[in-house]
Amino acid sequence: xxxxxxxxxxxxxxxxxxxxxxxSDDPAxxxxxxxxxxxxxxxxxxxxxxxxxxxxxxxxxxxxxxINALWDSGSLPHIYISLKAVQRLGLSxxxxxxxxxxxxxxxxxxxxxxxxxxxxxxxxGRHGATVPVRLLVAPLGMDxxxxxAILEKVGGVIDFMQHQVQCCRLHCAGTRKHxxxxxxxxxx
Numbered sequence: 393x394x395x396x397x398x399x400x401x402x403x404x405x406x407x408x409x410x411x412x413x414x415x416s417d418d419p420a421x422x423x424x425x426x427x428x429x430x431x432x433x434x435x436x437x438x439x440x441x442x443x444x445x446x447x448x449x450x451x452x453x454x455x456x457x458x459i460n461a462l463w464d465s466g467s468l469p470h471i472y473i474s475l476k477a478v479q480r481l482g483l484s485x486x487x488x489x490x491x492x493x494x495x496x497x498x499x500x501x502x503x504x505x506x507x508x509x510x511x512x513x514x515x516x517g518r519h520g521a522t523v524p525v526r527l528l529v530a531p532l533g534m535d536x537x538x539x540x541a542i543l544e545k546v547g548g549v550i551d552f553m554q555h556q557v558q559c560c561r562l563h564c565a566g567t568r569k570h571x572x573x574x575x576x577x578x579x580x
Contacts, residue, residue: 445550447557447573449536450514450522457481459535460576463550463557467539470494471525473509474532483509487529494530505530515546516571521562546571 445463450456451473459477478484487507494503505528513525523546527536542548547560552575559571 442578443552443555443575444578445552445557446534446576448576449538449573450512450517450520451481451536452483452511456512456514461536461538462534463538463543463548465540465543465550467537469541470528470539471513471542472505472530472532472537472539473527474535475506475529476532477535478509478529483511486511492528494528503530513542515559515562516564516573519565519567520571520573521546521559521564523562 446460447463448458449461451459459473459481478487487509489507490505491507492505494505507529509527509529511525511527513523515521515523523542525542538548546562549558549560551558555575557573557575559573562571563569564571
């Protein structure tokens with residue numbers, strides 16, 4: 393699996409030595425459909441910061457890895473993690489090979505995931521709540537996309553008025569307060 397991840401990663405590092413990728417197995421293309429969220433900040437700057445429905449979440453087990461995640465109600469129904477994030481976090485050995493073809497909002501357009509990773513998602517920081525999840529590994533232009541299934545599971549509300557994502561079915565440790573996470577500011 394690690395060799396496969398490295399081969400797919402070669403698309404973003406041309407010129408470096410990598411194992412070749414067979415075109416029929418190449419799951420590339422999702423990046424063109426979802427855009428890039430690489431330039432994000434966690435603190436507001438200026439009088440009218442532009443926020444996006446993305447938050448920092450924890451991944452794995454204590455101590456959790458922090459990763460930026462886009463909350464996407466149009467992503468049916470899965471949670472996706474990028475190949476780059478899997479490699480950066482040292483999770484390649486935990487990926488189970490399981491290629492699947494997925495449709496998206498563009499008529500007739502598809503992309504391929506190459507495997508999945510069963511782990512935990514920590515929502516709301518240190519005192520938040522932990523949820524078991526299955527992440528589909530795919531070549532993304534961002535670290536993670538949280539789809540409709542997780543929104544339903546946690547009672548997710550994307551609140552642009554308060555610039556937060558609230559999880560109405562989850563409570564902060566030892567309290568009755570709902571888990572809330574501030575949205576990330578997009579930088580231009």
